[in-house]
Amino acid sequence: MKFFQLLKILLFGPKVTENEKTIREFPVDDQFEAVGQELKETIKRLYGGRSLRIRAVDAGSTNAEEIEFTALNNAYYDIDRFGLSFVASPRHCDMLFVSGPVTRNLENALKTTYEAAPSPCIVVALGDGAIDGGIWKDSYAVVGGVDKVIPVHIRIPGNPPRPIEILRGVLGALNQKNF
Amino acid sequence: MTIDTLAFGFFVYFFGLFFAGCFALLGGQWKKSVQLFVLVNVIGFITGILYLFNFAPKEIILASWSWLFDFAPTVNLLSAIFFTVISGVSALVGIYSMRYLQLYEKTYNPALTQFLTVIFVLGMQGVLLANNSLAFMFFWEVMSISSFFLVMADKTSQSVRAAFLYFIMTHLGASAILGGFLILSGGNLFFEFNDITFLSANLSPMLVVLTFLLFLFGFGSKAGLVPFHVWLPEAHPQAPSNISALMSGLMLKVAIFSFIKIVFAMTNLPDWAGLVVIALGLLSAIVGVLYAVVERDMKRAFAYSSIENMGIIFTMLGISIYLLSQSADDSIVVVSNIIVVFAIFHAINHALFKTALFLSSGIAISRFHSKSLEVMGGLAKIMPFFSFAFLIAILSAAPLPPFGTFYGEWGLIQNAIGLLHNPLLSSVAMLVIFGSIALMGLISGLAVFAMVKIFGISMLGLSRTAHIDERSEKTDFLLSAPVMMLGLGVLVLGIFAKSIIGWLNGYGDVLATSTSAESISAITSHLSSSMVFLTFVIFLALTYALYNFFGKNVSEREYKTWDCGQSIDATMQYSATAFSGPIRFFFLHLLGRDKVLKSAAVVETNHWIRKYTFSLSLRSVWKDKLYQPIAGILNFLAQRARVIQGGRIQYYLLFVLGTLIVTLIIVL
Numbered sequence: 001m002k003f004f005q006l007l008k009i010l011l012f013g014p015k016v017t018e019n020e021k022t023i024r025e026f027p028v029d030d031q032f033e034a035v036g037q038e039l040k041e042t043i044k045r046l047y048g049g050r051s052l053r054i055r056a057v058d059a060g061s062t063n064a065e066e067i068e069f070t071a072l073n074n075a076y077y078d079i080d081r082f083g084l085s086f087v088a089s090p091r092h093c094d095m096l097f098v099s100g101p102v103t104r105n106l107e108n109a110l111k112t113t114y115e116a117a118p119s120p121c122i123v124v125a126l127g128d129g130a131i132d133g134g135i136w137k138d139s140y141a142v143v144g145g146v147d148k149v150i151p152v153h154i155r156i157p158g159n160p161p162r163p164i165e166i167l168r169g170v171l172g173a174l175n176q177k178n179f
Numbered sequence: 180m181t182i183d184t185l186a187f188g189f190f191v192y193f194f195g196l197f198f199a200g201c202f203a204l205l206g207g208q209w210k211k212s213v214q215l216f217v218l219v220n221v222i223g224f225i226t227g228i229l230y231l232f233n234f235a236p237k238e239i240i241l242a243s244w245s246w247l248f249d250f251a252p253t254v255n256l257l258s259a260i261f262f263t264v265i266s267g268v269s270a271l272v273g274i275y276s277m278r279y280l281q282l283y284e285k286t287y288n289p290a291l292t293q294f295l296t297v298i299f300v301l302g303m304q305g306v307l308l309a310n311n312s313l314a315f316m317f318f319w320e321v322m323s324i325s326s327f328f329l330v331m332a333d334k335t336s337q338s339v340r341a342a343f344l345y346f347i348m349t350h351l352g353a354s355a356i357l358g359g360f361l362i363l364s365g366g367n368l369f370f371e372f373n374d375i376t377f378l379s380a381n382l383s384p385m386l387v388v389l390t391f392l393l394f395l396f397g398f399g400s401k402a403g404l405v406p407f408h409v410w411l412p413e414a415h416p417q418a419p420s421n422i423s424a425l426m427s428g429l430m431l432k433v434a435i436f437s438f439i440k441i442v443f444a445m446t447n448l449p450d451w452a453g454l455v456v457i458a459l460g461l462l463s464a465i466v467g468v469l470y471a472v473v474e475r476d477m478k479r480a481f482a483y484s485s486i487e488n489m490g491i492i493f494t495m496l497g498i499s500i501y502l503l504s505q506s507a508d509d510s511i512v513v514v515s516n517i518i519v520v521f522a523i524f525h526a527i528n529h530a531l532f533k534t535a536l537f538l539s540s541g542i543a544i545s546r547f548h549s550k551s552l553e554v555m556g557g558l559a560k561i562m563p564f565f566s567f568a569f570l571i572a573i574l575s576a577a578p579l580p581p582f583g584t585f586y587g588e589w590g591l592i593q594n595a596i597g598l599l600h601n602p603l604l605s606s607v608a609m610l611v612i613f614g615s616i617a618l619m620g621l622i623s624g625l626a627v628f629a630m631v632k633i634f635g636i637s638m639l640g641l642s643r644t645a646h647i648d649e650r651s652e653k654t655d656f657l658l659s660a661p662v663m664m665l666g667l668g669v670l671v672l673g674i675f676a677k678s679i680i681g682w683l684n685g686y687g688d689v690l691a692t693s694t695s696a697e698s699i700s701a702i703t704s705h706l707s708s709s710m711v712f713l714t715f716v717i718f719l720a721l722t723y724a725l726y727n728f729f730g731k732n733v734s735e736r737e738y739k740t741w742d743c744g745q746s747i748d749a750t751m752q753y754s755a756t757a758f759s760g761p762i763r764f765f766f767l768h769l770l771g772r773d774k775v776l777k778s779a780a781v782v783e784t785n786h787w788i789r790k791y792t793f794s795l796s797l798r799s800v801w802k803d804k805l806y807q808p809i810a811g812i813l814n815f816l817a818q819r820a821r822v823i824q825g826g827r828i829q830y831y832l833l834f835v836l837g838t839l840i841v842t843l844i845i846v847l
Contacts, residue, residue, distance in 0.1 A: 091741055109744025116741045 035167045036082040042174045043083040047094070051083040052170075055093035055117065059110045060142065061100025064160040065127040069097060072163050084170070090117040095170070099160075101129040101142040102149050114150040122173050125152045126166065128159040185234065186241045188226030189252065189308075192266070195219030196301045203294035212293050213277050216300075220270035223304070227263030230254060236686040241308070249369055252308040256686055260523060261436045262307050264530050265429050267668075269300050271661035275538050276421045278657035282545055287332045287419055295332075299325040299425060303433050311371050312360040315437075319356070323349045326430060329422045330414045338417040345414035348400050348407065356397035356437075359390045363445075375444040387447050394442050395456065401434035402489045405463040406801050411486060412470070416478035416550065420541025423478060427485045428534030435492055435526050439519065443500070453501025457615060460497050464490030464622045466801075469766050471629040473759045473797060476550045477540045480633055481533070484576065487626060488529045494615060495522035495591050501611065506603045514594050520683045521594070524676070525587030528575065528669055532584060535572035535665035539565070542658050543637055546648045552633065552755035557642035562652045565659035566638045571666030573634040575673075577627045581712040583672030588623060590680065592616055625762070632758045641749040676708035756795060771800040 043052045058066060072079045073086065087093055090113045102110055114121065125146040128134035132145040146152050153176065156169035196219055203212035230239075236256035243251040254262065276296070280289040302325060305318030327349070331342035363378050364370040370378065379387055400407035415423045442448075467486030474480040495518050502515040540550075542565055547555050559566035571582075578584035595612050598604060604612075652659070672679065740747060763770060773796045778789045823830075 089741065106744070108746075112742065112744055116738060119736070 029164075032077070032164050032167070035164060035171060036079070039084070039167060039171050039174070040082040042171060046174060047083075051080075051085050052095060052174075053085055053087045053093045054095045054097055055087055055090045055113070056097040056099070057090075057110055057113050059098050059100045059106045059130070059146065060103035061127065061129055065097075065099035065130075068160045068163055069099075069126065069166055072166065077163055079167070082167075090114075093117050093121065095122040095124060095173070097124050097126050098130050098146045098150075098152075099126040101133040101136045101139075101144065102146055103142050107143050107149055110146070110149050122153050123150055124169060124173060125155045126169075127161060128157055131155045131157060134159060182234070182239055185226065185230055185239065188222060188229065189241050189254070192219055192223040192226060193301070193304070195222065196297055196304075200294050200297040200301070203290050203297065207290045209280060209289040209293040210277070212290075212297070213273055213280070216276075216293070216297055217270050217273035220266045220273060220300075223266030224263055224270060227259055227266060230259045231256075231263065235259065240310070248313050249311055249371075250314045251310045253310040254308060257436065257440060257523075258307040260527065261432060262304060264432065264527050265300070265303055265307070268428055268530055268534050268665070269425070271664055272421050272424055272534060272538070275424075275541075275658055275661045278655060279419070279421050279541060279545075283419065292329065292332050292419060292422075295325045295329050296422065296425065299329060299422075300429075303429055306433050307436060309372075311369050312364070313368050315372075316353070316357055316360070319353060319437075322430065322433065323353060326418075326422070326426055329426075330418045332419050332422070333417075341410075341413040341417040345410040348410040352397040352400035352407070354397075355393040355400075359393035359397060359441075362386055362390050362393070372440065372444070375441060376446055379445040379447055382447070384447060384449065387445065388449055388452075391442065391445065391448055391452050394438070395459070398434045398438040398442075399459060399493070402431050402438070402493070403463070403467075403486045404459050404489060404493060405466045405486065406805055408463065408467075408486050409799065409802055409806055412474075412479050412482040412799075415482040415485070415537075416476060420478070420537055420544065423482075423540075424534040424537035427482060427537055428530045431485060431489055432526050432530050435489070435496075435522075438493075438496065439523070443496075443519070448500065448504060450501075450504045453497050453499075453504055454611065456497030456500055457494055457611065458497075460490045460492070460494030461615065461618050462490070463487070464494060465618065466490075466769070468622050468625040468629060469762065469770060470797075472625055472632065472762045473770060473772075475552050475755045475797075477543060477552050477555070477633060477637060478537070478550055480552070480629065481536050481540055484536070484626070484629060485529075485533055487622065488525070488533070491588065491591075491619070491622065492522045492526055492529070494619070495519070495525065498591070498595065498612065498615060501608070502598075505605070505608050508603050510601060511598075511603060514598060517680075517684050518591060518594055520680060521587050521590040523683065524590070524672075524680055525584065528578075528583040528587055528672055531665045531668045531672070532572050532575040532582075535568070535662045535669075536576060538658070538662050538665070539569040539572060542569075542655065542662070545655075545658075547642075547644055548646050548648070549644065552636045554644040554646075555637040555642070556640045556749060556752065557638075557647070559638040561647070561649055562655070562659070564652055565655070565662065568659055568663035568666050569638060570634060571670065572662060573630045575666060575669040577630045578623065579627070581670065581673045581708065581715050583669045583676055586673060586676035586680065586708055588619065592619060628759075628762065632755060636753070636755045636758065640752045641747070643749045643752070643754075670712075674709050674712045678709075769800070770797065771803070772797050 046052075056066070056069060071077060072084075079085075090096070096114065096117060098110065114123065123146065125131050129136065130146045133139070133142055136142045137144065143149060154169055154173035156166055158165055161169070195215060199212045199215040199219060202215060203209050206212075238253060238255040241252045241254060243249075276293065280287065280292060283289075299322060302318050302320075302322030306315060306322060309315035309318055327342055327346045330345055331338040360370070361368070363375065363382070365378075379390070382390070396407065400410075403411035415427050418426060464487050467483045467488075467490055471480050471483035471487060474483055499515045499518045499522070502511050502518070505511060542562070543555060543558060544550055546558060546561070549555075575582035575584050578588060580586075580589075595616050598612055599609060763772065773794075775794045777792045780786050781788045781790050823834075
């Protein structure tokens with residue numbers, strides 16, 4: 001009987017979940033937690049309790065930056081607890097993450113995304129490519145840094161920047177006085 | 180206010196129409212003719228209103244000409260209502276024609292078209308005032324033949340085909356009506372309509388049934404009842420748009436008027452007569468609304484919507500006949516009368532909004548140069564005033580409150596639900612009424628679907644064609660203004676629906692020509708229509724006030740639709756075919772369609788890269804299953820009959836002699 005086989009596996013089969021102890025004793029990145037806590041307080045102060053919404057725009061990157069800031073969402077970093085969230089439309093965002101040198105094909109898309117976002121919108125140039133074109137600088141296919149298309153408020157260098165550096169950059173952007 | 184003044188108004192009306200026709204035909208001055216046509220129709224409208232306010236519900240004989248086959252133009256409450264509506268709507272259509280005929284000066288012959296239009300309206304009004312069967316048939320034919328020529332006004336082969344189909348169907352109908360008259364009067368062609376009750380009481384039941392069926396076919400085919408409807412979606416769209424409006428908005432009402440006037444006067448109708456009318460009405464309503472949903476030709480969709488509304492009106496009339504045959508109790512008779520009142524109210528509304536819709540389709544077609552919804556779109560940006568007027572017409576066709584159309588259908592449903600409590604009705608009658616209510620729900624829902632589709636696809640979004648005419652709206656003000664006025668007319672009827680229906684219901688027994696004693700409390704409408712309108716107004720004002728109050732300190736920035744980074748073009752929009760996809764899927768067996776998907780390799784050597792072509796065509800199940808076989812049989816018989824057609828004159832003389840002998844044998 002399939003049903004009893006299933007019950008047998010469920011009740012007496014091997015355990016497939018992690019041991020509780022190993023999870024409890026997982027090392028915590030204290031530096032990251034500290035930045036996160038500070039960010040949490042800053043966002044609470046600036047946005048009155050709601051979270052900071054981020055829209056990521058890939059303007060022609062190698063996806064290295066994407067992997068890093070996607071890591072922010074995973075179970076280890078879990079930035080949602082600090083009050084940051086990624087949204088699916090520029091209509092909902094407070095902050096734009098732009099990665100990669102702006103290719104000519106995506107120049108218009110980046111511009112319309114910025115125009116569609118409600119102001120004030122903080123623009124973060126993520127990675128060396130976004131800052132000045134990186135290794136594609138002066139190529140015929142790219143426009144150059146993000147600041148050639150839309151105004152940039154903060155630049156996070158690195159190729160790609162580590163998640164903690166991204167968070168530090170966001171914190172720095174929020175602590176700026178003028179946008 | 181005397182009867183003489185009233186009669187004078189009617190005579191001015193008819194002579195004015197006559198002169199307008201002469202102007203157009205003899206003088207060739209179609210512009211003056213149209214102006215006179217508008218003026219005369221305004222006079223007719225005022226005369227009609229005067230009658231309704233001062234003389235209703237008296238029957239007034241305007242004149243009596245014994246030398247002219249006993250023709251005595253007679254006006255009563257029922258004909259006055261339709262007279263007023265027809266002249267009012269014709270006046271607005273006349274205003275529209277001024278600009279429309281100018282736009283299409285090359286396609287249609289304006290002078291001839293205008294002449295035929297005048298004759299057409301004259302025919303319709305004549306039918307309303309006819310007092311005996313001969314006058315009725317005369318004007319009926321004037322109406323039919325002038326509209327036949329109007330259908331083929333642009334002289335394309337498609338129009339001529341449609342016109343001949345219309346010609347055949349309308350003459351089958353006319354001969355059926357004539358046959359009905361002859362049976363009813365026992366061969367006398369000049370009988371007064373007042374005698375119908377008396378005449379039908381003396382007929383044998385078999386003949387009454389036959390007469391009833393002939394009338395049902397005759398008026399039903401004119402009104403476009405399924406399955407006699409095939410001509411309607413062919414002929415109405417082929418005519419010039421102002422003529423389509425007259426045909427759909429007014430000519431169908433003449434069929435309704437005649438049906439009420441003649442069939443409701445007959446007595447001794449069998450019990451199932453009402454059931455037949457209900458069945459045909461519901462069938463037309465469902466088939467009409469389904470085709471209106473899936474149809475991609477704008478004018479054809481409106482033509483199908485006409486079939487739907489005719490179906491609804493005939494359902495109402497059928498329920499009324501059916502109730503009268505069930506019981507002669509006062510409570511039933513009163514409800515039966517009020518349902519006729521609702522049918523008339525719905526007919527008036529339909530006359531207004533369907534005219535507005537066809538006029539709108541004319542405007543849209545003049546801009547897009549095509550009737551297909553698939554190339555339309557985006558007209559609201561070029562013609563904001565027109566699209567607002569069109570929106571009002573569409574909403575009233577939907578039908579939604581606070582427009583008059585809503586109260587007509589609502590009244591039927593409310594009264595029908597009220598009847599379900601009545602202990603006098605048998606369980607079969609309950610079942611019939613219950614089924615009608617359920618189907619009316621389905622029909623109304625689908626009607627909303629159809630109207631949303633037509634408006635959304637044609638007016639909103641971006642234009643799907645590069646051939647759109649982008650000239651300013653101001654030059655076409657004469658086109659949009661009548662649409663607006665008709666739409667507002669339906670709105671006004673909606674605001675005063677309760678009082679109008681209440682007033683008409685006071686004469687319910689006169690309208691339905693049944694012999695009820697006193698009209699006690701029937702449900703005119705529990706909804707106070709003016710309160711409904713007021714609620715709408717208050718909600719709109721409140722929303723606006725709140726928006727302004729709370730939005731005062733919010734900074735706004737207008738920006739185009741978020742396009743995900745790539746610019747939006749017309750191919751991304753919902754198309755008319757896709758929009759009606761779900762309905763086409765659900766009612767696949769009722770609608771019938773040919774879907775062809777062809778694929779061919781782009782390069783012979785590579786079979787992986789293929790080019791796909793998809794085509795979807797709707798076909799009429801009725802035409803395939805009902806009309807083609809009949810046409811086939813007729814063709815077969817004609818082939819057989821050719822055997823005796825020798826072509827020599829001697830044979831034909833022999834046939835004449837033979838016929839004479841046979842006739843003499845039968846007679847003697």
